[in-house]
Amino acid sequence: MTIQFKQETFRDDFTFSNSPEAIRRFPFPFDKDEYMYAVNIEQHMPGPVKSPFEFPIDIDEHYVSEMRDRALVLKEDPLRCQSLPHMITAEWDLLELLMESMAKNYPEHFTLTRDGDRWHWINRPLGIDQAFTFGDVSTLPQPPMEYVTRQCQGDFALLDQRLDNLWMDAGMITTQADWSLDFDIGMNFMEWHAPVPLAHDMGIFERALKFLLNLQQGRPVRRLNWTMTVNPRLDTSPENYHKWGADRTTVTPENVGDKVHLRVELQALWRLPRSNAIVFSIRAYMIKMNELVTIPKWGRRLHRVLRDLKPELADYKGLTRYRADTVAYLAKHDDGAPTSPGFFPDPE
């Protein structure tokens, strides 16, 4: 399967859009007409063909342009990629996981050849051909985590496990929904989740942490999370809030369909073999309102979810200012018909 990679931007003129195929495979996160937190974790098993869950690491039509955007972010702010010294083994584990998965599932685009610790990596879409020694940092142009995540869609945090907690001790975070690696680095699981409303009182983080501490090698898990973003901007970081915060005031009834995006994060967690660390991947997918309503079930359902969302959650997700305009737009695509259970579009 050869992917046609699009040339598009996630800043300035914002030329990002989804092809009809990309719309149909969008990981719509609501399986019913309302939303509340849940520990919605499931095994990260291969999903339906062509869905974003088909392979452990999903590469799509936005790959080349997303990697170009990541390089721009890093050039302006190198602290988006940080790693504490004790995380080097976890970095190599991550490099192996990503290269193995990409080469196995997208052989037209990526090739990995291993001969003991002598490895050879070919990335055709980005024009990279690199021979290196696994475990020897001096044989790569960047440290292993930075090297491989400059070539893989999604943000990645490496979590060290010690003292019955998880510690965010390394990461490549350039496409985030308003959180900062530079702020969170070195924090534990409870500390970096402290700003989330409501969920603490529900005991969600205690249960999630207990579950993750026992995460097993070879049995990754995933969950979906969501927010909304004005303009298709991948880098909605606190560091750059001055660049995108004001975008929220630019939504009008006329431009809602093009400007407002549902942003879904496919989050997956793997136990890494050599380091016993966990990698937490956060892959962002964006879809414009006028793309989303081409799937009638999703238009109806998102209208009902947003209309009935608790105010605390709307505030936390930063969509209070443009929620009314978005609900009004979606109301025009909701005829009140019942929706079928589950995430996927109805057959046509």
Next chain:
Amino acid sequence: MSGGIEIPVRVVEIEQATATVKRFRFAPVSGEPLPPFSSGAHVVVLMPAADRTIRNAYSLIDRAEDGSSYRIGVLRTPQSRGGSAFMHEQVTVGTELKITMPVNLFPLVHAGRKHLLIAGGIGITPIFAMAEELRRTDASYEIHYAMRNTSSGAFVDELRARHGDKLKLYRDDFQETLAVDAILPNQPLGAHLYVCGPAGMIEAILEGGREAGWPEENLHSERFQAPPTGEPFSVRLAKAGIACEVRGDQSLLEALEQAGVDAPFLCRGGACGQCEAAVIEADGELVHNDHYLTEADRASGAKIMLCVSRLKGRELVLDL
């Protein structure tokens, strides 16, 4: 959703390391490399005994660099419930077994500034792997290895070759004793201690650490234990509608597995918490043998760890 992935392996080498310890080398039946593991990890070995499958956890000693084998060490215990006897008497070169994926409940703290590794007897197996990782990464460490006598030191030669004078031996027959108060004080800030061995030794070392002023979070131990035996009792699963008897020489988890229940587990030693079950009714007294539940959990009488704990009484009803 039980123990997860199982890997078929073949025994390719058996070494009689001492009178009571054998080392086994496992190779993957499929030929696919065995996965790398982090030092301190164990696998559960599934042994096909005549009347049941025995499942015992064993620490991994090492992995061949190309993934072609793992090694474990097994002590023949006099009060064996079947597992170590099976490994010593039934298993020969060529025997096929299944193992689970590696799980690590005794990890190195990679952020530590110095590492004190303390092993007693067969407790050397996870310590062996940890020492190797520390050597490879140029970390600061010491190994303290206590044994009954010189001939029972199953790993001395290999350890000496790799670690030189970082290895200190304590041999009962040489009147050498591991003096806690000699090695624990005056260690640098940020040092971590790891101990694996007989229960009494673990307690003494940890107590010594506390007395020397070590923070609790810098003291680590692995206390695998075989499920203690006891009186037989009945168990009923309210949701599944299954009832069965737990024999005196059988754990609750083993009885459920024999009854065809796919119960979750990881360590089978009361440490990981994976097999926690909710108690609906207990006609008798719960005997908690795990290291996982808090005092409050125990006092509530509402939870039990299936792998090592049991009922002293007639019938236990679980919310399963």
